[in-house]
Amino acid sequence: MRRRWERGKVFRSVLPHFEYVRPRSVKDAIRILARYRGEAALLAGGTDLVVRMKMDRAAPRAIVDIKRLAPLGGPVKPSGRSAIAIPPLTTLAEIASSALLKRRLPVLPATALLMASPQVRNRATVGGNLANAAPSADMAPPLMALGARVRIHTRGGVKTIPLEQFFTGPGETVLGVTGILGTITVPLLPRGARASYQAYTVREAMDLSIASAAVRVQKKAGKVVSACIVLGAVAPTPLRVPEAEEALTGTRGTAGDIDAAAEAASRASMPITDVRATEGYRRDIVRVVVRRALSEVLS
Amino acid sequence: MRVEITLTVNGDPYSVHVEPNRTLLDVLRDDLGLTGTNRGCNQGDCGACTVLVDGKAMNACLVLAPDADGAQITTIEGLATGGRLHPIQQAFIDEGAVQCGYCTPGMIMTAAALLAAHPDPTEEQIRNGIEGNLCRCTGYESIVRAVRAAGRKP
Numbered sequence: 001m002r003r004r005w006e007r008g009k010v011f012r013s014v015l016p017h018f019e020y021v022r023p024r025s026v027k028d029a030i031r032i033l034a035r036y037r038g039e040a041a042l043l044a045g046g047t048d049l050v051v052r053m054k055m056d057r058a059a060p061r062a063i064v065d066i067k068r069l070a071p072l073g074g075p076v077k078p079s080g081r082s083a084i085a086i087p088p089l090t091t092l093a094e095i096a097s098s099a100l101l102k103r104r105l106p107v108l109p110a111t112a113l114l115m116a117s118p119q120v121r122n123r124a125t126v127g128g129n130l131a132n133a134a135p136s137a138d139m140a141p142p143l144m145a146l147g148a149r150v151r152i153h154t155r156g157g158v159k160t161i162p163l164e165q166f167f168t169g170p171g172e173t174v175l176g177v178t179g180i181l182g183t184i185t186v187p188l189l190p191r192g193a194r195a196s197y198q199a200y201t202v203r204e205a206m207d208l209s210i211a212s213a214a215v216r217v218q219k220k221a222g223k224v225v226s227a228c229i230v231l232g233a234v235a236p237t238p239l240r241v242p243e244a245e246e247a248l249t250g251t252r253g254t255a256g257d258i259d260a261a262a263e264a265a266s267r268a269s270m271p272i273t274d275v276r277a278t279e280g281y282r283r284d285i286v287r288v289v290v291r292r293a294l295s296e297v298l299s
Numbered sequence: 300m301r302v303e304i305t306l307t308v309n310g311d312p313y314s315v316h317v318e319p320n321r322t323l324l325d326v327l328r329d330d331l332g333l334t335g336t337n338r339g340c341n342q343g344d345c346g347a348c349t350v351l352v353d354g355k356a357m358n359a360c361l362v363l364a365p366d367a368d369g370a371q372i373t374t375i376e377g378l379a380t381g382g383r384l385h386p387i388q389q390a391f392i393d394e395g396a397v398q399c400g401y402c403t404p405g406m407i408m409t410a411a412a413l414l415a416a417h418p419d420p421t422e423e424q425i426r427n428g429i430e431g432n433l434c435r436c437t438g439y440e441s442i443v444r445a446v447r448a449a450g451r452k453p
Contacts, residue, residue: 013341020302020319020365043366050322050361051342063319065366093355117431118409120343122355123362205430206344 012054019062026071026153026180029064033178034155036062042180043067044089045123047116048132072127072182076100079185086184088127092116095126095139104188107195107214111142114197117205130166131181133173134208136233140167141214142197143186144230144238151182158182167237192225193218194297198289199232202276209233210277211285213265215293217248224253224298229261229290234269234282241268244290253298262290304368308333309377317364324348324359326367327374335375335404339433346432349405350374356412358431375404378411387411390449391442398436406432410446419450 023029041060052058079085095112129139148163199212212232227245244265251257271282301316339347348359351373378385413428
């Protein structure tokens with residue numbers, strides 16, 4: 001049953017048929033993904049997958065519900081003395097309300113609260129946000145700027161890689177067809193370091209960013225000793241901009257230094273024109289969000 | 300292939316055989332006849348289908364039916380207790396916060412979840428709290444007033 005939707009998009013009020021599978025373990029889930037050779041989809045919160053299916057952009061033969069797999073869930077908790085472990089099934093609402101994150105890495109709860117709506121945040125997971133790999137995924141830039149590492153469950157075993165190496169293109173990651181994203185480990189901020197995420201949207205709810213920027217800046221004796229700047233929604237993947245980081249490092253972080261870094265970030269961005277904004281406007285907005293983020297952490 | 304799910308809706312246990320491609324919204328409306336939960340955009344944008352799943356507001360149109368197995372669901376039909384309206388329902392009437400009424404059940408369920416978490420919410424908390432619910436009559440001012448009024452009640 002199909003009916004026409006706005007601008008020629010097909011909208012399904014009834015989802016296509018699929019097999020619903022609940023794996024017993026992460027290994028079991030990987031085996032099932034392999035058996036379906038790319039025609040199975042993982043289900044966590046479902047807030048992207050179910051919408052994509054209704055939009056006729058996904059029609060998996062099987063849906064593998066990983067929500068009840070214990071190794072992918074559980075509470076946000078300290079990992080050693082200098083990091084926090086975030087299970088991939090943590091919902092955005094849980095990120096937003098985590099007392100530990102609010103105290104130690106407040107940029108993450110603040111980012112989660114910017115996203116979607118309360119109803120969606122109660123279901124959507126941080127792992128889903130990363131693994132769906134939308135160029136505009138809001139959790140990616142701040143996690144990357146903080147130096148997060150992610151565990152990857154594959155047929156060959158488990159490995160841990162920097163989140164920076166996770167994304168390979170729009171909707172594509174190193175997970176490929178059979179990989180599953182595991183725990184996200186985020187280092188605590190070193191002394192003198194602060195972080196911020198600024199996203200520019202037209203509406204405050206249920207909207208994707210036109211451009212966004214996450215920054216982590218460490219100062220010692222009045223000088224910027226390290227900076228990490230990551231842009232969202234202006235490249236095929238979340239984009240780290242070393243040009244902007246170099247422009248800022250070694251400076252005192254004055255308004256002029258911030259402008260120079262924002263300019264460098266804008267030049268390094270690779271935006272596209274789409275329904276939300278033109279390429280040129282996105283470049284302008286990159287300058288704005290980088291300036292806002294740096295001003296917040298350097299004030 | 301149909302799967303059997305059991306769920307508790309408004310305190311009553313149900314066992315339903317469903318095709319996995321049905322959503323919780325389909326089950327509530329078509330299998331259980333609980334048509335108070337409205338289907339609006341059917342893609343998670345409008346909030347008209349908001350129900351409480353294990354106490355949390357969610358869009359029923361985005362929850363696959365098998366995924367609701369074992370859940371405790373509260374719909375607009377289950378909000379009144381012992382023949383008395385929930386304070387937020389009464390406040391919507393008192394403040395004239397209902398115009399065409401289509402968004403009202405979802406709006407009320409979202410507000411009920413908000414009030415459970417913040418018994419006396421500020422205006423900012425209310426506006427942020429209902430950001431996932433669209434009212435096409437644009438009657439937001441009276442809706443915000445109703446949530447404030449319900450919050451002030453002891």
